[in-house]
Amino acid sequence: MLSKKTQYAFHALTYLAENQDKGPVLISEISEERKISLKFLENILLELKKSGILGSKKGKGGGYYLIKPPEEIGLAKIIRLLDGPIALLPCVSLNYYERCENCQEEICGLNVVMSEVRDNTLKVLENKSLKDVLRKH
């Protein structure tokens, strides 16, 4: 399951996408609109900024904004950033690979199946963007 952190990130990002025309949006506005603890949200937005997904502006008229258009922000990237690996086992993770302890990959059948799961998952997440998860009106 995705952590609250990641879920909140999606909330915030879709809110920003839906309000792109308004220029920078206040953390507090997102916090109120999407019912997310203000301080927790601060951390999340900062993280998204540091990883190059968001831009920010301080002072009056400031706030956060998307740097790229929503269709260029992939879902897999967001999840990896805040939640870590998407794969179900470290030994089949593309971005967070770690050898399994006590397990010989060469003869491990789980490895094969979990790679397949990963590929199926990524087929969706890498080809869908923020644009695909905006609210439907």
Place this chain on the structure above:
Amino acid sequence: MLSKKTQYAFHALTYLAENQDKGPVLISEISEERKISLKFLENILLELKKSGILGSKKGKGGGYYLIKPPEEIGLAKIIRLLDGPIALLPCVSLNYYERCENCQEEICGLNVVMSEVRDNTLKVLENKSLKDVLRKH
């Protein structure tokens, strides 16, 4: 990511499948062969027994054994049992559904995408069995 608990469960189950002919297998044997803490493994096997995947026998000559042939033990069931939901969001979980707080499912785009991820994942996990993850020799 799957928890150690689930990973150990797969270790134990494949070991049991590979040694079905030997009759009941000692916890201690599995523990040694697959390098899993004995006491932790006890808990896991007990859980698998209670959910009807394993049988056991006490006393001399006792141990654990598979109740059904490996090809009838689905991977999704094992994961759900020890790790809970397979879906990435509570609101798209088939077996552990919960409404998301602060989110209107009807207009939520994430819901749609995450349902697709779930379906893709289950397509693999529900159609693969223990037999498919045995060691390849």
Place this chain on the structure above:
DNA sequence: TTATTAGTCTATTAAAATGGTAGGGAATAT
């Protein structure tokens, strides 16, 4: 220049989950 606004940063905390341990108790075979 000063007050205000708004993001930045570091640290802390409470609660839950994870991974593992301890030690009897109960059933069974010899």
Place this chain on the structure above:
DNA sequence: ATATTCCCTACCATTTTAATAGACTAATAA
């Protein structure tokens, strides 16, 4: 009867998660 082996309950340490606090810095407007 006794050795063997699983059963059961409780406990513990560590890590992760979710959230909070508060001081600091940068930008803007009066």
